[in-house]
Amino acid sequence: MSELDLDGLSLSDSDYSSDEANSGPNSFRGASNQALKEKTELLDKYASHIKVDQIKHRITRDKAERATVEQVLDPRTLRFLSKLFKNGTITEINGCISTGKEANVYYALNSETGKEYAVKIYKTSILVFKDRERYVDGEFRFRNTRNQSNPRKMVRLWAEKEFRNLKRLHSAGIPSPEPVDLKSHVLVMEYLSKGDGWPSPKLKDYEFRDDEEIASFYIRLLIYMRWLYHKCRLVHADLSEYNTIVHKGELYVFDVSQSVEPDHQMSMDFLRMDIKNVNDFFSRTKNINVFPERMIFRFVIDSWSNLMTELMPEKNERRLASENPENLELLEKYLATLPHKTEDDQEDIIFRSLHLVSSLNHLEERDFDKFKSGQVDTLRDLVKESSDEEEDDDEEQSEESDEDDSEQDESGDEEGTPKGKKYEDKEAKKERKKAAKEAAREKRKTKMKKHVKKKLTKKGHK
Numbered sequence: 411m412s413e414l415d416l417d418g419l420s421l422s423d424s425d426y427s428s429d430e431a432n433s434g435p436n437s438f439r440g441a442s443n444q445a446l447k448e449k450t451e452l453l454d455k456y457a458s459h460i461k462v463d464q465i466k467h468r469i470t471r472d473k474a475e476r477a478t479v480e481q482v483l484d485p486r487t488l489r490f491l492s493k494l495f496k497n498g499t500i501t502e503i504n505g506c507i508s509t510g511k512e513a514n515v516y517y518a519l520n521s522e523t524g525k526e527y528a529v530k531i532y533k534t535s536i537l538v539f540k541d542r543e544r545y546v547d548g549e550f551r552f553r554n555t556r557n558q559s560n561p562r563k564m565v566r567l568w569a570e571k572e573f574r575n576l577k578r579l580h581s582a583g584i585p586s587p588e589p590v591d592l593k594s595h596v597l598v599m600e601y602l603s604k605g606d607g608w609p610s611p612k613l614k615d616y617e618f619r620d621d622e623e624i625a626s627f628y629i630r631l632l633i634y635m636r637w638l639y640h641k642c643r644l645v646h647a648d649l650s651e652y653n654t655i656v657h658k659g660e661l662y663v664f665d666v667s668q669s670v671e672p673d674h675q676m677s678m679d680f681l682r683m684d685i686k687n688v689n690d691f692f693s694r695t696k697n698i699n700v701f702p703e704r705m706i707f708r709f710v711i712d713s714w715s716n717l718m719t720e721l722m723p724e725k726n727e728r729r730l731a732s733e734n735p736e737n738l739e740l741l742e743k744y745l746a747t748l749p750h751k752t753e754d755d756q757e758d759i760i761f762r763s764l765h766l767v768s769s770l771n772h773l774e775e776r777d778f779d780k781f782k783s784g785q786v787d788t789l790r791d792l793v794k795e796s797s798d799e800e801e802d803d804d805e806e807q808s809e810e811s812d813e814d815d816s817e818q819d820e821s822g823d824e825e826g827t828p829k830g831k832k833y834e835d836k837e838a839k840k841e842r843k844k845a846a847k848e849a850a851r852e853k854r855k856t857k858m859k860k861h862v863k864k865k866l867t868k869k870g871h872k
């Protein structure tokens with residue numbers, strides 16, 4: 411593998427020992443005597459400072475169990491943890507906060523400074539690895555790492571990605587856990603706690619005072635999505651009430667290892683999904699009025715000057731706004747001008763089904779310009795335009811192909827780009843299929859000859 415240098419962090423093969431192919435927590439089959447010796451030494455030294463049991467209610471100071479530590483942490487992980495002990499970042503690990511699909515998060519402490527930390531340890535299981543590939547693929551920053559065959563290297567890359575993304579959030583003023591240290595696949599960050607080890611609640615568990623507070627958190631989250639896009643050049647790609655924490659009265663965004671840059675081929679689909687998740691939580695669970703998804707989408711990606719032109723038609727009024735880009739109050743003001751989503755919002759249903767072009771990124775720039783400058787209210791016209799050409803060739807099959815759609819969803823296309831599945835909810839998928847069938851039927855009735863259409867299209871764009 412070529413050496414990577416990502417924002418000063420470099421990866422090289424030398425950090426990877428080849429003792430375990432893909433160590434599950436306690437697998438050290440095939441480990442050399444030397445590795446075993448190293449593990450024993452590390453356990454002798456650090457096991458009494460590491461508690462890996464699940465934290466049930468609050469962090470306790472029970473004695474750590476060497477046997478459990480040995481079972482849960484593979485030698486490599488133990489080695490990187492020992493570096494954190496040695497460099498004085500932490501002095502103890504006091505239990506497991508979360509065992510996720512992709513990582514385990516532990517509570518750590520520096521008893522000298524009293525500072526608390528969350529230590530996120532990424533897993534190297536092959537299943538996780540396959541699932542996550544798509545977030546790294548297509549990212550300019552990780553262009554040299556495509557098709558990495560070594561899960562450990564990939565996992566290290568994701569940890570690094572999260573570390574760097576957290577830094578971006580932090581410098582953009584988006585409340586998020588401060589990244590503290592990174593050792594391979596072991597990431598240390600600020601622990602968001604109410605004090606004494608108690609974690610601050612996730613958005614999903616937070617007890618809101620009233621509707622006003624709910625609405626203000628909703629608005630904030632929309633603005634953070636915009637800041638992520640414009641200030642951090644990121645789309646979160648897994649934004650929800652599970653990956654946001656209410657800490658000291660503020661909404662904190664975390665879990666950004668899968669976040670992608672806007673140039674990623676799937677970024678627009680991820681963004682649309684994030685918007686849907688956020689809207690669903692606030693409208694269905696919290697019962698407040700939300701904005702139409704397509705309008706939020708535009709709010710997130712549109713330029714500052716376009717938004718301000720809409721908000722303040724007078725030129726001299728806008729001067730101040732141009733000196734103060736991404737200003738929180740002005741963005742709040744802009745959002746206050748948006749209408750609320752109605753129950754049966756057809757435009758939003760169409761917006762959700764933009765999957766027809768597989769990715770919004772596949773639309774040409776001029777289409778986006780049209781959309782952004784308000785020449786078309788939704789992307790419906792553009793979708794028709796862009797999908798027409800493909801449909802000319804395969805529309806006859808469209809109804810039949812519906813049948814094996816789901817299979818395709820699982821496998822993705824030739825280039826490994828997943829279609830639908832995670833990014834499209836069932837409801838939207840049903841609507842999309844229904845709309846596609848109806849559209850195909852309608853289209854057959856009034857089908858225009860290909861050569862005539864080509865001529866017209868060309869004229870129209872001049």
Ligand SMILES: Nc1ncnc2c1ncn2[C@@H]1O[C@H](COP(=O)(O)OP(=O)(O)OP(=O)(O)O)[C@@H](O)[C@H]1O
Nearest residue numbers: 507508510511512513515528587599600601602665
């Ligand atoms: N900095 C932090 N402070 C407090 N708690 C945290 C922090 N980071 C993570 N957690 C807790 O650990 C859980 C898992 O973290 P995170 O979402 O980053 O990992 P994940 O592997 O992506 O998990 P999942 O697959 O469940 O989303 C969070 O839901 C949260 O409860």
Ligand SMILES: [Mg+2]
Nearest residue numbers: 510652653665
């Ligand atoms: Mg998470």
